[in-house]
Amino acid sequence: MTGGIHILDLHKFDVDEKNGFLSSELPLDHLENTYYKPWETLATNIPRLLLTNQLKPEVENRLPLLSIDQLTSLQELKRGYVLLTFIINGYVWSINPPNEIIPDSLALPLLEVSKKLGLPPVATYSSVVLWNYKLVDNTKEISLENLTTGLTFTGSFDEAWFYLISVYFEKIGAQCVEHGLKAIDAVTANYSVSFIESMKLLAMSIDNLTDILKRMDEKCDPYVFYFRIRPFLAGWKNMAKVGLPHGVKYGPNGEYQQWSGGSNAQSSLIQYLDLVLGVTHFSDGGQQQYPRKPITNESQFKRNSYLLDMRQYMPQPHRSFLKEVGEKTNIRQYVLKQSSESAERFAYDTCISMMKNFRDVHLGIIKNYILIPARAERMNETNVMRNGLATTHNNKNHVGTGGTSLVKFLTQCRDETSDMAVTKWVKEYLKDDNVEHSNLEMNFIFDYNYNFVGFKDKVSNIQLIEDEDENTDVDFFIHHW
Template identity: 40%
Template structure:
């Protein structure tokens, strides 16, 4: 239950930076100490080993290394990331996936995962948060924030392709640009506690503009990541071993000598703590996909809750703390009758988060849905012969529900998240505006362009809601 008196979270207590958000402010370690050179030397040539299908024979010769020689948190994170790449390559990197992860990888990976409080699977953290470095040593000092992405490169990849690196780095940049959202959101909560509506309004306007930019960051994916390369060459390696019957792993994977297999989801944007932070700040509630109780009320979405367990432990702890103090919507609703601008600012932030999710659906449609249709046209056998890839892109049953690397039914989940975002609007007109269908959104966007000229999405959302509010004041629609 949210509280007006429970202490606000201190970012430093949760390995969060006011400057870089959920990214480590200290640059990630790019190579482990010499004791772990067998891991590092192998991941350095991973694209070649996958091309020649030698990854399993090389890993099988490893010795079981002792994790006690990892001395710092950045080293633990690097080890986790390296073993994630090696393990997924081992499982998926030959034509027929294997359901047994050798003890040489499994034992240290489980130990490292326990230390970091994160599952032994290739997560968003291992692929993105802890897998980047600067091209030039600027130590995080940039003339402007846009220069951050231009000075990034990945440490490890499966394919060695620019497309794969760009896929990870856009997510890194997304996390970097989400840092202002975290700061601004916590400030809004602080001002709400002090009953300063003007300050809360200013924070919400700033939050809307920051979320607006996140949508632009997401669309950068199209600049240097080809959808065909992503779907057929990279995505198979990102898959986990949960709900992967059609890809050849019906019962998960056995880790070393463990008697029971583990069923774990692969890397997913739902594992981004930033996205769940935005939902919490704006009090967006996600329900179970397509399900409702007998009385018509839906249960909380178990997938969103489950994804917190795939985040670094301290980041998940932060979300739990934030859920106890996220009073913004409650404050807006209590002041709605006497402060229309506060409601508009809140609804503009909600509108921008909904627009962000619309853009995410567009990306998913282009990079996964359309590519899956190509797979059906080519036929499963044709895909196997032309790509020589395993996993999701070689499913034997093209009639099943299209699933993400996290194992969810992809489009129904994303569309419901988008619609639930719109339902959060505080004003009645805002709710009506944000519940319109996609075709109506296009018409509205055209009207905005006609009324306002060229503006940011955030400015458009705010001005459009304001204009429509003026039109319905006499109808008491608020």
């Protein structure tokens, strides 16, 4: 096939065939130029300085004002951005109430580096995940067993694991990039067989992402995350309740700015999947009226402004890539033209089901890592110092590090994903919150030829389905769900 989107130069968008939205070049683990040693020393010592309450005086009294002119490559600019954003988030949230005015020695170089990279001057998904990891063995591929993190706020295994799960998530996401683009290409060429195969592989890849997400609790304790890690990832937008009604002031003579903190919503991979599958998210007050009402005209609702806003927190090349994919994606339009019982429709609904399952798991993590710790009675029985978001446990409408109402936002995204199913009964099944009628989890099993062969139930038994016709496995799977 020719003329498809797969012929785009992925490297032009800093997207790697093997590593997805992780750059083909490993992040720098330090700046070799000794001129920037004060940044390196301060950033790498953040856990110790926070523990001893010395970060604030170090920044205010000992951090020199350095020029960024000696950051001569893109990799060095990225490292500079990682260092300075860790320092600013650590500084702002090091005390309660938080520091509101940033010293020039930190504010000015951060503003300049951020401008060159086209990113906000705050800790983002780019600085804590995409550009903040190292390989244990540089001769081996990226895997959880071969990953270690760079900077942290707490120095804990829990924080490192929290970041590294996201790093590996992006690595595995390269499969989604590949199969999604091939599906778009197959539609362009009107090649049904290739489309169905690509969608099955995309469904498998999304399921792999879900499996990675489920490993979060292996080494990241929910209470450590909620009380110790999460506060430092917050930005200063919608943070009036925790002491920053105007955001922070970048320099004594600078301006107040409000920015969201690091969030998974800043992952280009998640928005890429929504674009490929044609999943549309709306602003509050759109289709999210309860009880839910069917949409008759999508144009009457505004797109979700928060998700669009999150794109400015992504690296510029990734934003360009999403724009390109958004203009070329054709999958949903193609599927809607197919007959109601077609394999194309069933393959598409398999991907939608996987995305819905992914978002269910994400909601489960929010419950375990935010809602349960926030409601724990022992929170009110301790004199341990809390700061930032860890002081807002009495607020039922929990705010995420990105400044949004977490449960409401993620539930809306999950429901809007279910709405995209094109088979009526599948859509109704996905929207049904009463799961007591079924012991099934959407955890699907495929054979080595990527044919669906079964699923796991809630007691982890594998239920096999015999598929006599290997060419209709997607069809067979849907009818026996």
